[in-house]
Amino acid sequence: MTNVSYLPMYATSENTVSTPPPTVSNEMPPPHTKKRKNRSEAWNHFIISSEEEQKASCKYCDTKIKYNNGTSSMHAHLSRCLVYKRQRTSSSMTSAEEHVGSPLIVKFDQEAIRRAMVKMFINMEIPFRKVEHESFHEFMSLASPRFQICSRTTLARDVLKLWNTEKMILKNFLSLNCQRVCLTTDMWTSCQKLSYMCVTAHFIDNNWNLQKKILTFCQVTSHTGDAICETIEICLNNWGLNRVLSLTVDNASSNDVGVERLKRRLLSKNSLVMSGNHFHMRCCAHILNLIVKEGLKDIDDSVYRVRHAVWYARSSPARLAKFKACIDEESMDYKGLVSLDVETRWNSTYLMLVSASKHERTFEEFGFRNKRYVNELTKKGKGVPMKDDWKHINLIIPFLKLFYDATVHISGSSYLTSNIYMFEVLGIGKSIVDMCACDDEHLRSASQKMKKKYDKYWGSHEKLNMMLLIALVFDPRRKVRLVDWMVRRYYNKVDADALKETLESCLKSIYEEYCTGFMPPQDNPHESQVFGNVSHPYGTAEFYLSEGCDNADNELTTYLGEKLEHNMEINVLEWWKVNSGRYPILANIARDVLAIPISTVASESAFSTGERVLDPYRSSLTPTTVEALICTQDWLKGTSSSLITNKDFDILERLEQELLYTKDGASCSTSSTSVALEEDLTT
Numbered sequence: 001m002t003n004v005s006y007l008p009m010y011a012t013s014e015n016t017v018s019t020p021p022p023t024v025s026n027e028m029p030p031p032h033t034k035k036r037k038n039r040s041e042a043w044n045h046f047i048i049s050s051e052e053e054q055k056a057s058c059k060y061c062d063t064k065i066k067y068n069n070g071t072s073s074m075h076a077h078l079s080r081c082l083v084y085k086r087q088r089t090s091s092s093m094t095s096a097e098e099h100v101g102s103p104l105i106v107k108f109d110q111e112a113i114r115r116a117m118v119k120m121f122i123n124m125e126i127p128f129r130k131v132e133h134e135s136f137h138e139f140m141s142l143a144s145p146r147f148q149i150c151s152r153t154t155l156a157r158d159v160l161k162l163w164n165t166e167k168m169i170l171k172n173f174l175s176l177n178c179q180r181v182c183l184t185t186d187m188w189t190s191c192q193k194l195s196y197m198c199v200t201a202h203f204i205d206n207n208w209n210l211q212k213k214i215l216t217f218c219q220v221t222s223h224t225g226d227a228i229c230e231t232i233e234i235c236l237n238n239w240g241l242n243r244v245l246s247l248t249v250d251n252a253s254s255n256d257v258g259v260e261r262l263k264r265r266l267l268s269k270n271s272l273v274m275s276g277n278h279f280h281m282r283c284c285a286h287i288l289n290l291i292v293k294e295g296l297k298d299i300d301d302s303v304y305r306v307r308h309a310v311w312y313a314r315s316s317p318a319r320l321a322k323f324k325a326c327i328d329e330e331s332m333d334y335k336g337l338v339s340l341d342v343e344t345r346w347n348s349t350y351l352m353l354v355s356a357s358k359h360e361r362t363f364e365e366f367g368f369r370n371k372r373y374v375n376e377l378t379k380k381g382k383g384v385p386m387k388d389d390w391k392h393i394n395l396i397i398p399f400l401k402l403f404y405d406a407t408v409h410i411s412g413s414s415y416l417t418s419n420i421y422m423f424e425v426l427g428i429g430k431s432i433v434d435m436c437a438c439d440d441e442h443l444r445s446a447s448q449k450m451k452k453k454y455d456k457y458w459g460s461h462e463k464l465n466m467m468l469l470i471a472l473v474f475d476p477r478r479k480v481r482l483v484d485w486m487v488r489r490y491y492n493k494v495d496a497d498a499l500k501e502t503l504e505s506c507l508k509s510i511y512e513e514y515c516t517g518f519m520p521p522q523d524n525p526h527e528s529q530v531f532g533n534v535s536h537p538y539g540t541a542e543f544y545l546s547e548g549c550d551n552a553d554n555e556l557t558t559y560l561g562e563k564l565e566h567n568m569e570i571n572v573l574e575w576w577k578v579n580s581g582r583y584p585i586l587a588n589i590a591r592d593v594l595a596i597p598i599s600t601v602a603s604e605s606a607f608s609t610g611e612r613v614l615d616p617y618r619s620s621l622t623p624t625t626v627e628a629l630i631c632t633q634d635w636l637k638g639t640s641s642s643l644i645t646n647k648d649f650d651i652l653e654r655l656e657q658e659l660l661y662t663k664d665g666a667s668c669s670t671s672s673t674s675v676a677l678e679e680d681l682t683t
Contacts, residue, residue: 042074045084060084061145083145113147118158122633125612128152156625163628166635170213171239177205180245180273180592185232186603187223192619195220196626197228198603199235202413204591208577212413212602214634215239219623225257232262242271246467246596248281251290256280273513274506278467284410284421285599287457288428292346292403295450298442299396301382302389303349306356308381309363310338312373319373326365347407350400353393360390395443402431413602416572418471421598422483425458426490433490461491461499466506467593469499473507474590476565476575480504511556514589555583606630 046056046065054068060083065073078084121128129152130136140147150158174181182202189195197220201213216235220227236242244266249255263276272279296303313323320337338359341352356363367374367384377384406424410417432454435447457463473479483503488496565575572594580587613621613629621629 040071042071042078045078046074060087082142108146110147113144114150114158118155118162119636121155122159122629123636128155131155159625159632160628163632166632170635174239174241178203178241179588180243181241182246182596183232183244184248184597184600184603186250186600187220191616194623195223197231198606199232200603202595202597202602204573204595208573210414210416210573210595214606214631217606217627217630223254225254225261228254228258229261229265233265242269244271245273245592246279246281248283248597248600250283250286250600274509278465281465281596281598282457283600284425285407285601288403288407289346291450291453292400294453295446296346297449298446299392302385302392303353305382305385305389306353306393307341308377309385310340310352310356312377313338313366314340322370323362323366326362326369327359347404350404353397357390357393357397392442395440396446399435399443402428410599411601413597416594417598418468418594418596419475419572421468422472422486426486429454429458429490461487461495464499466502467596468598469503470506470510471593471596474593475572477568477570479564480560481564507556510589511585514585555586559583559586606634
């Protein structure tokens with residue numbers, strides 16, 4: 001059979017010439033060549049980068065792979081490509097989001113990751129040098145291979161930049177949300193032997209939320225009154241805060257001098273209300289601390305012996321194991337451990353006495369079985385606790401619980417404390433008076449000493465801060481009627497009548513001042529129509545100057561004449577937010593006086609952060625960097641995380657019972673978690 005070559009077809013007809021005959025050839029012509037398609041699945045992940053060198057680039061990590069011998073090398077690369085694996089894992093985890101149009105691959109943002117890293121180092125109080133640690137580099141190489149990690153020096157600069165940025169944001173927030181600011185301040189000496197001063201602002205914002213912000217945590221040259229006054233004044237000027245309601249400090253004599261000088265300077269600027277007569281607030285928690293220490297002097301020896309018995313039992317694992325064995329054999333219902341205390345903090349002393357009193361029989365058994373325990377405490381101290389010591393401790397514990405609960409209540413900064421001040425103060429005073437008439441000689445003597453110290457600060461109605469009584473009046477559940485009832489329970493009729501008269505005079509005075517003198521600043525155009533940043537129908541300054549005083553009297557009369565709110569669970573700030581339209585002037589006063597803090601715990605808590613930030617391993621940090629770290633951390637946390645938590649000793653007891661002992665009372669090994677929690681709580 002011969003091969004016939006294919007020639008073009010010609011149209012033919014009867015009148016046309018036929019096509020030439022085909023020629024015969026013995027060779028088959030080459031077929032029509034087409035470009036071969038890349039059928040391998042690997043080509044979905046590679047792009048040809050160089051046809052001459054026959055190389056293709058990976059779409060994920062840009063690695064170039066030769067394909068001259070096929071796609072085996074491409075498949076091998078995909079099996080070890082970390083970027084491809086991570087994106088494939090992310091794709092499977094976010095499959096649900098793909099249905100709503102979420103992007104499969106998150107866009108890489110070097111600056112965003114770097115800002116997040118800076119915030120992490122600030123919030124977690126991580127030393128700057130850890131950014132150069134090889135473990136951190138290894139983690140980031142897997143989490144984000146393209147991220148370029150900075151050095152510790154660059155990280156420190158980024159912290160300062162973030163501090164300045166957050167400072168401008170907070171300054172703008174204060175200018176729009178803060179009417180009058182209430183301040184707390186305290187001082188602290190670091191491990192560098194440098195003195196630092198913390199100034200914290202408390203106020204209620206436009207949404208009627210209580211705010212706490214650290215304004216400065218700066219180094220001071222001394223603890224004198226002049227240094228205190230100058231530091232606070234500079235702080236207020238830097239933040240543009242020229243209207244101050246109160247300043248809460250502890251009872252150091254230098255604070256009294258500093259507050260008095262600051263008050264004179266603020267009065268010269270017309271920045272205080274009621275002539276600054278109630279500008280100075282004494283820390284309630286500090287006064288309670290002084291009262292308790294005065295009362296414990298009579299039983300110092302008993303407290304001393306119990307404390308050293310606890311120290312001995314907790315001084316080594318071997319001694320603690322022997323103490324636990326005594327607990328087991330005594331078959332006590334309470335199987336929690338005794339807790340250590342800090343002598344300068346009576347709260348921890350109270351918790352130590354509570355836990356130790358439950359182990360009275362255990363300590364007796366411990367002394368019977370361990371002669372070394374008895375000999376060592378007798379030789380180095382005042383001996384082991386005796387029955388009289390336990391008797392005195394058990395009598396004083398219920399009394400100390402009143403002070404402990406009061407300290408817990410007044411130490412918060414995330415909720416109102418000005419409206420509970422008088423309840424705690426007068427309640428403690430009434431309890432001290434009752435205990436002075438008890439039968440036990442030691443308890444009666446301790447109560448009498450406490451009463452003497454109590455009377456020094458709160459014994460006379462003239463020593464009470466009227467601004468805090470006004471704050472109680474602005475609680476719709478209490479008002480003047482309940483204040484009058486409370487003071488008559490503690491003071492005699494003459495003092496109670498005088499106190500009521502003074503309160504009414506102060507109420508009238510502050511109403512008139514807010515009515516005529518509390519004008520919106522002229523340099524802020526936004527406040528000309530919103531008085532005190534609270535929108536209401538009577539928002540212009542002209543109204544307050546022309547008709548405000550008469551309206552204020554009507555508001556006062558109406559508010560005090562209404563029935564008390566019987567729902568004790570209401571949110572006071574929410575109530576004023578709802579009723580600010582009815583009482584526009586009263587709402588502005590309530591917004592200021594209810595923000596008054598009655599303790600300096602908010603500022604003192606910053607020192608706990610300072611001790612962690614400025615530990616012996618970071619003692620080279622400059623004061624400016626320390627301030628940037630502490631302030632920025634406080635601002636980034638916000639209100640919801642700025643709680644001053646009070647750890648519950650009962651929680652620790654339950655934890656120990658669950659982890660240290662089985663149901664049948666057999667001793668188990670102590671976990672590291674329970675030990676850490678216990679040490680954190682007791683210290």
